[in-house]
Amino acid sequence: MSQGYHGAFGGAFIPEILHETFRRLTVAYETARADPAFWASYLQLMENYSGRPTPLTLADNLSREFGGRRVYIKREDLNQTGAHKANNVMGQGLLVKRMGKRRVIAETGAGQHGVATATMAARMGLECVIYMGAEDVERQRPNVFWMEQLGARVVPVTSGSRTLKDAINEALRDWVGSMDDTHYLLGTACGAHPFPEMVAWFQSIIGEEARRQILTQAGTLPTHVYACVGGGSNALGIFQAFLNDPDVALVGVEAGGEGLASGRHAARLAGDGVVGVAHGYKTFFLQNADGQMRDTHSVAAGLDYVGVSPILAHLHAQGRVRFAAATDSEVVSALKHLMRAEGIIPALESSHAVAQALKELPELPADAVVIINLSGRGDKDIFTVADALDDPGWRHFIRSKAENYARRDEHNQIFQGKESGQ
Amino acid sequence: MTLSANPNQAAAPLPGPGEASALEKRVRNALTQRHHAGSAPILLMAHLVLGYPSLDENRRVIDAMVANGVDLIELQIPFSEPIADGPVIAMANQAALDRGFRVAEGLGFLGEVVRQHPIPFLLMTYFNILHAHGVEAFIRETKVLGGDGLIVPDLPLEEAGPARTLCQDVGVDWIQLMTPTTPEARLAAIGAAARGFCYCVARKGVTGRQTEFDNTIDGFLDRCRSVTGVPLALGFGVKSAKDVQNLVGKADIAVVGTAAMEVHRTGGVFAVGRFFADLRT
Numbered sequence: 137m138s139q140g141y142h143g144a145f146g147g148a149f150i151p152e153i154l155h156e157t158f159r160r161l162t163v164a165y166e167t168a169r170a171d172p173a174f175w176a177s178y179l180q181l182m183e184n185y186s187g188r189p190t191p192l193t194l195a196d197n198l199s200r201e202f203g204g205r206r207v208y209i210k211r212e213d214l215n216q217t218g219a220h221k222a223n224n225v226m227g228q229g230l231l232v233k234r235m236g237k238r239r240v241i242a243e244t245g246a247g248q249h250g251v252a253t254a255t256m257a258a259r260m261g262l263e264c265v266i267y268m269g270a271e272d273v274e275r276q277r278p279n280v281f282w283m284e285q286l287g288a289r290v291v292p293v294t295s296g297s298r299t300l301k302d303a304i305n306e307a308l309r310d311w312v313g314s315m316d317d318t319h320y321l322l323g324t325a326c327g328a329h330p331f332p333e334m335v336a337w338f339q340s341i342i343g344e345e346a347r348r349q350i351l352t353q354a355g356t357l358p359t360h361v362y363a364c365v366g367g368g369s370n371a372l373g374i375f376q377a378f379l380n381d382p383d384v385a386l387v388g389v390e391a392g393g394e395g396l397a398s399g400r401h402a403a404r405l406a407g408d409g410v411v412g413v414a415h416g417y418k419t420f421f422l423q424n425a426d427g428q429m430r431d432t433h434s435v436a437a438g439l440d441y442v443g444v445s446p447i448l449a450h451l452h453a454q455g456r457v458r459f460a461a462a463t464d465s466e467v468v469s470a471l472k473h474l475m476r477a478e479g480i481i482p483a484l485e486s487s488h489a490v491a492q493a494l495k496e497l498p499e500l501p502a503d504a505v506v507i508i509n510l511s512g513r514g515d516k517d518i519f520t521v522a523d524a525l526d527d528p529g530w531r532h533f534i535r536s537k538a539e540n541y542a543r544r545d546e547h548n549q550i551f552q553g554k555e556s557g558q
Numbered sequence: 559m560t561l562s563a564n565p566n567q568a569a570a571p572l573p574g575p576g577e578a579s580a581l582e583k584r585v586r587n588a589l590t591q592r593h594h595a596g597s598a599p600i601l602l603m604a605h606l607v608l609g610y611p612s613l614d615e616n617r618r619v620i621d622a623m624v625a626n627g628v629d630l631i632e633l634q635i636p637f638s639e640p641i642a643d644g645p646v647i648a649m650a651n652q653a654a655l656d657r658g659f660r661v662a663e664g665l666g667f668l669g670e671v672v673r674q675h676p677i678p679f680l681l682m683t684y685f686n687i688l689h690a691h692g693v694e695a696f697i698r699e700t701k702v703l704g705g706d707g708l709i710v711p712d713l714p715l716e717e718a719g720p721a722r723t724l725c726q727d728v729g730v731d732w733i734q735l736m737t738p739t740t741p742e743a744r745l746a747a748i749g750a751a752a753r754g755f756c757y758c759v760a761r762k763g764v765t766g767r768q769t770e771f772d773n774t775i776d777g778f779l780d781r782c783r784s785v786t787g788v789p790l791a792l793g794f795g796v797k798s799a800k801d802v803q804n805l806v807g808k809a810d811i812a813v814v815g816t817a818a819m820e821v822h823r824t825g826g827v828f829a830v831g832r833f834f835a836d837l838r839t
């Protein structure tokens with residue numbers, strides 16, 4: 137019967153044709169979960185391929201700056217492909233092998249999940265197709281480049297608003313026809329059951345490590361844990377380990393975009409999300425009065441999504457996780473701050489968690505112990521960040537690169553023209 | 559992180575076989591009439607997206623459909639996330655929304671066409687449209703406006719409980735979907751809960767792609783027939799008189815969506831009328 141509810145959220149609102157596929161996936165996931173050998177092989181893969189355990193770094197300079205409150209950073213940026221996304225794709229990859237499927241499809245917004253999936257597919261010998269909004273294909277060329285180099289086919293999605301939510305719809309459409317040999321490798325703790333639970337399970341590796349590490353290094357549990365929330369997978373990954381520690385404050389940070397009042401943001405739980413059903417599950421969505429999904433906005437493409445994990449929606453309803461939103465400009469200053477203070481370049485997504493922590497740190501008790509989950513590294517954001525910082529040297533570089541390409545194209549045309557005798 | 563049962567689940571007894579619904583009787587009467595008129599005993603159900611390209615054009619298309627032998631019409635209320643629809647219908651959903659289509663207009667339109675045409679009309683949409691409107695209010699309005707049934711492809715049996723009960727109380731039929739991947743026990747549960755007719759999905763895949771009308775479809779329809787007493791509609795990929803002819807004696811209703819939309823896009827209203835007239839020959 138109906139499974140996968142977290143309080144009032146979750147469920148499986150899927151077309152009948154996919155029912156059996158979801159049932160089989162649920163069985164495969166539950167069997168793997170009950171099998172210690174599966175988790176052991178997952179841990180081994182993550183150690184030997186992805187660089188786990190990732191460090192928990194004491195941010196010395198930030199700690200001094202904030203009067204001795206201790207600030208620790210969980211370094212998911214040091215994973216293979218530079219983000220926590222690796223945890224999920226490798227876990228699902230092992231499951232795909234167990235299920236005997238030979239092809240994976242995935243949706244991607246910023247391209248991070250696409251790159252991670254393409255990497256896993258290359259390593260595990262699976263065919264790989266990535267659906268990406270046509271708009272995002274334009275905006276995220278470096279990631280498209282890497283996906284293609286890794287052997288994946290990137291399909292630009294031109295329906296709807298041509299962004300992440302439309303890529304999800306397109307991936308589901310593919311799956312409706314291809315489920316016999318294909319796994320849909322969903323990128324975050326969203327979608328129909330069992331995806332939210334399964335992705336949260338693979339990501340729980342973050343919190344398991346962080347909890348052990350903070351107890352060893354600080355000799356105490358943290359007082360506060362900050363994580364950014366797009367779909368919610370990195371946040372759930374770290375939060376889960378502290379859910380039963382009522383004194384640990386858990387803070388999820390959504391994309392405040394141009395400010396909640398502007399309407400141009402992606403704050404579902406901290407903003408004006410409304411409970412609804414889309415993409416296969418029930419949660420808070422940014423939608424209009426008719427139930428149509430709204431366009432979202434964030435400087436961080438990875439947080440730019442209309443829905444949010446049903447597990448987080450439930451933890452929000454219970455008051456166990458507090459939600460906040462950081463604006464684009466707060467995020468860019470936080471990124472600069474962390475780079476200069478600690479020599480760490482965070483992803484724009486992760487900088488949301490940093491921004492909220494920096495905002496709250498001056499008000500926290502003097503003995504506060506803070507963990508910031510740094511979900512990914514920022515070099516992928518070089519175009520966006522250079523834009524936001526309006527860096528003249530970068531502008532000059534891009535312009536001369538473009539002129540170079542233009543000259544080369546022109547030369548080739550003339551050359552080809554001569555060859556064909558024109 | 560505990561799993562709990564669907565909180566909506568409690569109030570969902572399966573309706574028994576019971577008496578035929580008003581829609582089922584209308585379908586059976588229409589079949590009898592077709593038979594008496596000497597034409598093939600199969601009905602045609604057309605699908606169209608409200609507000610695409612405009613409600614005015616929808617009106618003209620419906621006039622042409624009814625004049626050319628369409629027996630039932632499925633009106634799709636556009637949704638921004640049409641996960642079960644193929645590219646043509648998904649694009650039409652978005653185009654209608656881009657032009658500012660509102661759900662209230664769609665309901666008004668249903669009331670209007672029901673008054674003008676003597677055939678059954680059904681609403682097709684995704685669950686969030688009902689949820690945002692208020693599920694009970696939506697179902698009651700469908701009834702008051704004269705709609706015969708609701709088709710909601712992202713609301714499987716497990717999640718449909720309260721909505722189905724409300725439909726039963728109000729007298730609107732909740733149309734169930736059966737698919738080639740539905741296992742026997744589940745098919746039986748769907749069949750037992752079916753009212754009006756069952757919508758049988760001809761193949762894996764979304765709307766608007768090629769379907770081979772071979773004997774796997776016959777076998778699938780046999781399986782569907784064995785679990786329910788309501789009429790069977792077959793949809794996804796029906797596009798020619800030959801496809802329809804193939805279904806005579808196997809299905810009661812042939813559903814035509816994408817093919818008619820393409821004819822409309824390339825040939826206009828007149829071509830749509832001709833297309834449906836030709837499907838019967």
Ligand SMILES: Cc1ncc(COP(=O)(O)O)c(C=O)c1O
Binds near residue numbers: 221324325364365437
């Ligand atoms: C670096 C990084 N952090 C966070 C996210 C947001 O996803 P989630 O909320 O599932 O962790 C993304 C998504 O692409 C990402 O690339």
